Amino acid sequence: MSDIVNPGAARPTHPLALAPVVSPPSSVDGFVKQFLTNLNFDQGVSLSESDANDQYLALAGTVRDYLMARWLEDQARQNEQQSKTVCYLSAEYLLGRQLDNNLLAARLTDIATDALAQCGIDINDLRELEVEPGLGNGGLGRLAACFIDSLATMSVPNIGYGIRYEYGIFRQTFVDGEQVEQPDAWLRMGSPWDFPHPEAAQTISFGGRTETYDDNGTERTRWIPDWSVLAVPYNMMVPGYHNGRVNTLRLWRAVATNAFDLRIFNSGDYEESVRAQTFAENISKVLYPEDSTPQGKELRLQQQYFFVSASIRDFIDTVLPADYDLTKLPDRVIFQLNDTHPVIGVPELMRVLIDEKGMEWDDAWAITQQCFAYTCHTLLPEALEVWPVDLLGRLLPRHLEIIYRINEEFLEEVRERFGDDMLRIRNMSIIGEHPYRSVRMAYLATVAGAKVNGVAELHSQLLRDKVLHDFAEMYPDKFTNVTNGITPRRFIRLANPSLAELITEALGAGWTIDLERLRGLEALAEDPEFRERFGAVKAANKRRLNEVLFQRDGVHVDETHMLDVMVKRLHEYKRQMLKVLHIVTLYDGIASGRVAAADVTPRTFIFGAKAAPGYAMAKRIIHLINAVGSVVNNDPRVEGRLKVIFPPNYNVTLAEKVIPAADLSEQISLAGKEASGTGNMKFALNGALTIGTDDGANVEIRQLVGDDNFFLFGMTEPEVEVLWAQGYTPADFYQAHAGLRGALDLISSGAFSEGDRSVFEPVVSNLLYDDRFMVLADYASYIAAQERVDAAYADQDAWTKSAILNVARSGFFSSDRSMRDYIDRIWHTPPVL
Numbered sequence: 001m002s003d004i005v006n007p008g009a010a011r012p013t014h015p016l017a018l019a020p021v022v023s024p025p026s027s028v029d030g031f032v033k034q035f036l037t038n039l040n041f042d043q044g045v046s047l048s049e050s051d052a053n054d055q056y057l058a059l060a061g062t063v064r065d066y067l068m069a070r071w072l073e074d075q076a077r078q079n080e081q082q083s084k085t086v087c088y089l090s091a092e093y094l095l096g097r098q099l100d101n102n103l104l105a106a107r108l109t110d111i112a113t114d115a116l117a118q119c120g121i122d123i124n125d126l127r128e129l130e131v132e133p134g135l136g137n138g139g140l141g142r143l144a145a146c147f148i149d150s151l152a153t154m155s156v157p158n159i160g161y162g163i164r165y166e167y168g169i170f171r172q173t174f175v176d177g178e179q180v181e182q183p184d185a186w187l188r189m190g191s192p193w194d195f196p197h198p199e200a201a202q203t204i205s206f207g208g209r210t211e212t213y214d215d216n217g218t219e220r221t222r223w224i225p226d227w228s229v230l231a232v233p234y235n236m237m238v239p240g241y242h243n244g245r246v247n248t249l250r251l252w253r254a255v256a257t258n259a260f261d262l263r264i265f266n267s268g269d270y271e272e273s274v275r276a277q278t279f280a281e282n283i284s285k286v287l288y289p290e291d292s293t294p295q296g297k298e299l300r301l302q303q304q305y306f307f308v309s310a311s312i313r314d315f316i317d318t319v320l321p322a323d324y325d326l327t328k329l330p331d332r333v334i335f336q337l338n339d340t341h342p343v344i345g346v347p348e349l350m351r352v353l354i355d356e357k358g359m360e361w362d363d364a365w366a367i368t369q370q371c372f373a374y375t376c377h378t379l380l381p382e383a384l385e386v387w388p389v390d391l392l393g394r395l396l397p398r399h400l401e402i403i404y405r406i407n408e409e410f411l412e413e414v415r416e417r418f419g420d421d422m423l424r425i426r427n428m429s430i431i432g433e434h435p436y437r438s439v440r441m442a443y444l445a446t447v448a449g450a451k452v453n454g455v456a457e458l459h460s461q462l463l464r465d466k467v468l469h470d471f472a473e474m475y476p477d478k479f480t481n482v483t484n485g486i487t488p489r490r491f492i493r494l495a496n497p498s499l500a501e502l503i504t505e506a507l508g509a510g511w512t513i514d515l516e517r518l519r520g521l522e523a524l525a526e527d528p529e530f531r532e533r534f535g536a537v538k539a540a541n542k543r544r545l546n547e548v549l550f551q552r553d554g555v556h557v558d559e560t561h562m563l564d565v566m567v568k569r570l571h572e573y574k575r576q577m578l579k580v581l582h583i584v585t586l587y588d589g590i591a592s593g594r595v596a597a598a599d600v601t602p603r604t605f606i607f608g609a610k611a612a613p614g615y616a617m618a619k620r621i622i623h624l625i626n627a628v629g630s631v632v633n634n635d636p637r638v639e640g641r642l643k644v645i646f647p648p649n650y651n652v653t654l655a656e657k658v659i660p661a662a663d664l665s666e667q668i669s670l671a672g673k674e675a676s677g678t679g680n681m682k683f684a685l686n687g688a689l690t691i692g693t694d695d696g697a698n699v700e701i702r703q704l705v706g707d708d709n710f711f712l713f714g715m716t717e718p719e720v721e722v723l724w725a726q727g728y729t730p731a732d733f734y735q736a737h738a739g740l741r742g743a744l745d746l747i748s749s750g751a752f753s754e755g756d757r758s759v760f761e762p763v764v765s766n767l768l769y770d771d772r773f774m775v776l777a778d779y780a781s782y783i784a785a786q787e788r789v790d791a792a793y794a795d796q797d798a799w800t801k802s803a804i805l806n807v808a809r810s811g812f813f814s815s816d817r818s819m820r821d822y823i824d825r826i827w828h829t830p831p832v833l
């Protein structure tokens, strides 16, 4: 291996550079030495003068140093072996904290703990200083993070490409129970986990016009853009678990070019040029805090094109050798589109191949169709991204031309296949006409992609049957399913060390990378001693959660209570309101004297949920949850029976503490609306039982864990369709159930708003008159299922047995399995060992 210190295009050499990069010795002494070196030379302080943040940064730097040799080697080896690389294009990565994950991967946890102790430092104090990079909204971004962890662990060449937002997902606070968003300045205290590479920057252009010109007798097109910005890559290590492998996450930051203000800001004055700089750098300034609804904002399209163009050109220009024959591009790369956010990459690759590399249209199209695959993440029609033709044409005129031609040829194909069926052609066109002319990004991705996948069996079926029905008819072989997964490293090993230890003791250590081995726990579910130990782990996790939440928010979790947990983004389709109605029903029962407090199973309800700042109904529901909590928690009549806790700012760090303590997992979306869910998998693998609808991956969870170990309720997706088609009249359900009437009337009465009936009136009237997600239709079934939960929980030993079976039978939900499915069905990328 040569010259691995500088794998870039220009390769200066020095005899010393030929020596392999040496990791510090894997010993406590070696770690101490490296840590102190970093403290002195990187942070510029002595140990005695250092504060905790210095120590944290030096510790992170030390872990990095251990991983560095393998990182450089792996990049060089992949280039040498010309392996096929998965380029995962995702606008979001919800990574969670890095320190513990990287220590675990590199087998350094014990060494680092001891080394710091020798320096008089408790590593736990430093852990708490890390601000997680919240570069994602929720499930979609967390999925990307799990996938790159699995690919590294499976030694599959992968580059995760995305955006290095200066401000990630907002920090949620509550003021009088209402959500108030604070900026997430995650970079303020330094960012020890990434490396800027300004020398590898790409210039990304926007605006302007196109023109044709004669190139030795062939007419070609060129784009004459108006303005451009620099995309500077920041590389993060993605270490595999115990395999010495380190892949790369490459996040782009927008920086003004020197020539930035030439065209649009040509006044030449200083203030104007500073303004220009700010304008450019806005592109990677902030993550759009939207979930399940697209934001049709120009800046967002700029972000999408910015990172996708930088990524594609980075791969072609700097990862591939300079003389690479681009007709063979599909041998070296698959660009996986994580939802429609990166779909502008399709016309971008076409433009690069045709306008910049001189390829013919048909050749470029054949290559492009093999280089992309598309993952759809939604079933909500309003979440399907479209871009107004006006806007797209103004920002990316050449791309719009290319999209038009793709569409023309595609519609010709439709005509050949189905005849002049105008309705069909209008329905399938990549260009929509109503309410305004727009590019349907999901359709573009479907036409261009080699494969299109949904994220759970039910979801993929509904994509074929409904959302993309015409396309599935035309290209049946394109459509496939890959059920989502979660990484057992972060969500079991790190989040639940007590359970991990118990499993390792029972089954040996191999389960962490072969999660189907959890099956071995099935037999142990019959063993009373194992059940007792399993129960003790859950109790210990509740105590740990109590400590965390007391420290964080000053609230207590009673470990004798059933912990009933609903944590996920706040969205009407997820139906947090159904959970609220359950709580209010229980409260109303006791407070009105109809139910004896002693007959109610003591429960603590835990919520975690951020609402998009512009989503008024979601924010009102957050307000209501807090309002119900403050009444319930202060009413002596329900004391010791019901408690509601809503810690603000649900994120990965909090998830890692809450989920292992949960008894009951709430997965209660309206059937046919949740594409998969991944929270549901985290709970099952941590020994919580699910109460859930037949939706998303709940279906597969229930099939695997068995009906006896899952509380199913609610309408099925076909039943939902029937009821909706008949005409859903919520008033019928309101009239039919006294408990429901009581709960809604209590909210309406102002009981949770100091008598002010107006505060939550919009929430109640939405449920009664305008609810697409049919909360009231599933109320009775939900309450009945909760009664079954109470009955089951009364037999703690049987409950624990069910919990063990949930863990034992959920190995399928490892993201390693998801990656194997993507590799077999879509990518065909062997590991590089």
Ligand SMILES: *Cc1c(COP(=O)(O)O)cnc(C)c1O
Residues within 6 Å of the ligand: 137, 138, 139, 140, 142, 567, 568, 569, 650, 651, 652, 655, 676, 677, 678, 679, 680, 682
């Ligand atoms: C797993 C996860 C999600 C996704 O939860 P769902 O219940 O699948 O919506 C969202 N946010 C965080 C922080 C997560 O860890």
